Amino acid sequence: MSNWLQLFINSLPGFLDGARVTLELTAIGLGLGFVLGLLAALGRAYGPPWANALSVSYIELFRGTPLLVQLFLIYYGLPGLGVTIDRFPAAFLALGLNSGAYQAEYLRGALQAIGEGQMMAGRAIGMSRWKTVRFIILPQALRLVLPAWSNEPIALMKATAVVFLIAVPELMSKAKSIAARTYDPIGAYLGAALVYLVMIFILAEGIKRLDRRVRIPGFGDAEAQHGV
Amino acid sequence: MAGPILEVRAITKKYGKNIVFQDISTTVNEGETVVVIGPSGTGKSTLLRCINLLTRVDRGQIYLDGREITAPGTDEDEVRQHIGMVFQNFLLFNHLTALDNVQIGLRRVKGMPPETAYQKAMAELERVGLADRAGHYPGQLSGGQQQRVAIARALAMDPRIMLFDEPTSALDPELIGEVLEVMRKLALEGMTMLVVTHEMGFAREVADRIIFMEGGRIVEEGPPEIMFGAPQNARTREFLWKITELYGKHEGQGRGNPG
Numbered sequence: 001m002s003n004w005l006q007l008f009i010n011s012l013p014g015f016l017d018g019a020r021v022t023l024e025l026t027a028i029g030l031g032l033g034f035v036l037g038l039l040a041a042l043g044r045a046y047g048p049p050w051a052n053a054l055s056v057s058y059i060e061l062f063r064g065t066p067l068l069v070q071l072f073l074i075y076y077g078l079p080g081l082g083v084t085i086d087r088f089p090a091a092f093l094a095l096g097l098n099s100g101a102y103q104a105e106y107l108r109g110a111l112q113a114i115g116e117g118q119m120m121a122g123r124a125i126g127m128s129r130w131k132t133v134r135f136i137i138l139p140q141a142l143r144l145v146l147p148a149w150s151n152e153p154i155a156l157m158k159a160t161a162v163v164f165l166i167a168v169p170e171l172m173s174k175a176k177s178i179a180a181r182t183y184d185p186i187g188a189y190l191g192a193a194l195v196y197l198v199m200i201f202i203l204a205e206g207i208k209r210l211d212r213r214v215r216i217p218g219f220g221d222a223e224a225q226h227g228v
Numbered sequence: 229m230a231g232p233i234l235e236v237r238a239i240t241k242k243y244g245k246n247i248v249f250q251d252i253s254t255t256v257n258e259g260e261t262v263v264v265i266g267p268s269g270t271g272k273s274t275l276l277r278c279i280n281l282l283t284r285v286d287r288g289q290i291y292l293d294g295r296e297i298t299a300p301g302t303d304e305d306e307v308r309q310h311i312g313m314v315f316q317n318f319l320l321f322n323h324l325t326a327l328d329n330v331q332i333g334l335r336r337v338k339g340m341p342p343e344t345a346y347q348k349a350m351a352e353l354e355r356v357g358l359a360d361r362a363g364h365y366p367g368q369l370s371g372g373q374q375q376r377v378a379i380a381r382a383l384a385m386d387p388r389i390m391l392f393d394e395p396t397s398a399l400d401p402e403l404i405g406e407v408l409e410v411m412r413k414l415a416l417e418g419m420t421m422l423v424v425t426h427e428m429g430f431a432r433e434v435a436d437r438i439i440f441m442e443g444g445r446i447v448e449e450g451p452p453e454i455m456f457g458a459p460q461n462a463r464t465r466e467f468l469w470k471i472t473e474l475y476g477k478h479e480g481q482g483r484g485n486p487g
Contacts, residue, residue, distance in 0.1 A: 120282055121319035125333035125385055126309030135336055140323045216323050218367025 004187040011178045011191060018174030019195050025091055025160040025170055030153055032096025037103025044104070045111040046133060055104065062101035068162050070094050075166045091163040099156050103149065110145035111137060143214050150207040154200050171195060232291075233258050233389050233420050234279065239288030239298075241274055248274045249444035251288070256389065259418045263431040266441035267467065272424040273316075275441075276391045279422070280311050293388060309337060312382030312390040317398045318374040320366040326353060326377045327362040330384050337385070352380040356410050372403030376410055383414075390414065392423040428472055432456050440464045 008015070036058075043055035062070065075090040085093070114137050122132030164173035175192035179185040234256040241248040249271035256262050264272050277283040279290055281297060281304045290298045297307045321329050331349035334340040340348065353359045356376040366374050375395055382390060392411065396404040408430050415421060415434045425431065431438055432452045439449040440461070448461045459465045 117315070117317065117319045118321065121315065121321065123282060123305075124280060124308060124311075124313040124315075125381065126305050126337045127333070128305045131336055135332060136321050140321075143323065216367065217365045218369075219322055219365065 004184070004190060007178075007182055007184055007187040008191040008194070011182070011188070014174045014178050015171065015191055015195050018169065018171035018192075019199060021168065021170040022157065022160050022172075022196075023199065025095060025163065025168070026153065026157040028092045029095030029099050029156055029160065032092060033099030033101075033103050033152075033156070036096060036100030037105075037107055040100065040104035041107035041111055042133070044108050046129065059101045059104050062098050063105070067094065067098045067159055068165065070098055071162060071166060087163075087166045087168050090166060091160075091168045095156065095160060095163070098159070099152060102155075103152055106145050106149045106152065107141065109148070110141040113144055114140050140216075143216060146207070146211045146214070150204070150211070153203055153207065157200060157203065158196065231258060232256065233293060234422065235291040235294075236279065237289045237291070239275075239278060239285040239290060241271065241278055241283065242286050247444055249441070252441075252446060253288075254439060254446065254449070256420060256422055258420055260436045261415045261419075261421045261423065261434050262437045262439060263435040264422065264424045264439045264441055265426070265428075265431060265467070265471070266447075270441045271444045272441055273393050276313070276393050276422070276424060280313050280391060281307055282313075305337075309333075309385050310388045312385060312387035314375070314378050314382055314390065314392045314395045316394040318366070318371070318378045320374050320378055320381070322366050325363050325365055326358060326369065326373075326380075329366070329377055330380045333381065333385050349380075349384055352384045353377070355383065356380045357406075370403055371399045372406045375399065375407045379407075379410055379414075389420040389422060392421065392425065394424050394426065396425065396427055426471060428456075428468070440467065442467070 040055040040058055043051035044059075047055065071090065071094040074094050075085065075087065078085050078090075118136050118140065119129075119132055122136040123129070127135070160170055161172040164170060164176065167173065171192055175188045178191070179188035182188065232255045236252055236254050238251045238253050240250045240252075252275060254262070264275070266272055274283060278285045281302075285298060288298070289296050292307065292310060296302075297304075320326075321332065324332060327346075327349055330352050331345045334345035334348055335342070338345075350359060350362065353362055356379055358373060358376055358380065361369060361373060361377075364373075366377070369377065379390075379395075395411070396407050399407065404427070408427060411421070411423070411430070412434050423430075423435075435452050437449060438452050438455040440447045440455065440459075440463075442463055448455070448459060448464045450459075454460075455464065456468065459468065
């Protein structure tokens with residue numbers, strides 16, 4: 001036990017380096033995925049038929065295939081089509097595209113749950129469809145989606161581990177090189193697990209706080225009271 | 229009486245083969261309160277939605293201030309600014325306070341500067357007696373208060389006409405009175421109103437004209453004295469007798485307890 005602890009402390013700079021890259025991958029993947037997911041969800045909920053078809057294809061394609069396959073297709077496949085791509089952009093792109101497909105489904109569910117009534121009320125005071133979406137529907141849908149969506153950053157952070165396969169120096173690949181250097185794979189991977197655990201705990205706490213902060217006063221009670 | 233604000237000419241609405249209403253024609257003059265009554269499922273709500281262009285008519289024309297709003301190429305968003313709509317289930321914006329519900333149209337549709345929009349919104353809340361609830365969210369208000377905020381939200385746009393779609397049907401009996409009171413006040417102030425309701429007391433007292441609709445057609449229309457006193461049509465008589473029986477009770481309560 002003390003051996004592992006010693007190893008962990010000695011290798012801490014390596015773990016932290018990897019953790020920083022993992023955080024970066026999570027943040028950029030999540031951000032890109034949010035933009036893509038939002039566009040796809042809006043396309044599905046309010047778009048013309050072509051936007052709807054495009055969104056459905058995107059969502060099904062990226063939810064229906066393994067992230068690793070998507071990553072390899074982007075990193076090794078795109079150069080075959082004459083597009084060179086570095087390992088970092090390839091990792092961001094794969095994670096973003098994959099996460100976006102999941103986020104789209106969460107967001108679509110929330111948009112649908114807001115219901116036609118709010119759209120009608122917005123239109124009734126002379127707002128355009130887009131303005132109603134922007135000022136009425138989205139602010140409510142984004143709050144509503146939080147509890148379900150909060151799985152996504154956590155799932156995505158864990159999923160970033162696969163990009164060590166294209167040699168992005170994130171936490172997992174750092175753990176691997178620490179294992180090789182120290183001949184102590186158990187210590188190295190336990191160390192990595194511990195760092196993941198701490199980051200995910202902090203992430204989950206942050207999301208809980210956000211959820212509490214943006215809650216609409218009285219909204220939950222209102223539903224029970226008036227059955228709207 | 230001043231000239232017509234709303235004119236509906238032989239409009240028909242169908243969903244597939246199912247005819248919701250057919251050949252409806254009527255006129256609402258400035259300052260007039262017209263109440264539409266009739267059994268459920270006779271297209272009264274759909275009629276209001278068609279007038280507000282939330283649903284398209286299949287035939288016929290609708291004129292607002294002499295301008296045809298069913299004409300192709302009409303800017304529907306612009307038209308709706310001039311037609312206030314109050315829904316049965318309030319449909320307040322749940323994430324906004326009462327004040328923001330009222331001023332969002334002023335800010336985002338009319339493009340008013342914040343200070344002017346605030347003054348105007350507060351004045352409208354005052355008008356429905358809810359200035360002291362400006363900072364409350366819909367979920368923190370009673371049904372009656374929510375509906376009054378919804379009325380203020382519609383009024384804030386300075387509409388030419390207000391449409392009410394069974395504004396008290398979703399309310400507990402003891403909350404109906406305060407909403408009817410606000411509507412009565414609006415009618416007295418000279419607001420032009422088209423009201424679908426089952427509140428016969430309100431209809432009798434406030435309406436300048438009552439339209440009885442059934443089976444997607446206007447069966448009979450006339451001033452309340454005649455409609456309630458001596459309706460010409462047997463169906464009108466039968467309906468009024470039934471509805472008074474059904475709704476007579478809480479109406480009395482509502483009147484005895486004005487907001």
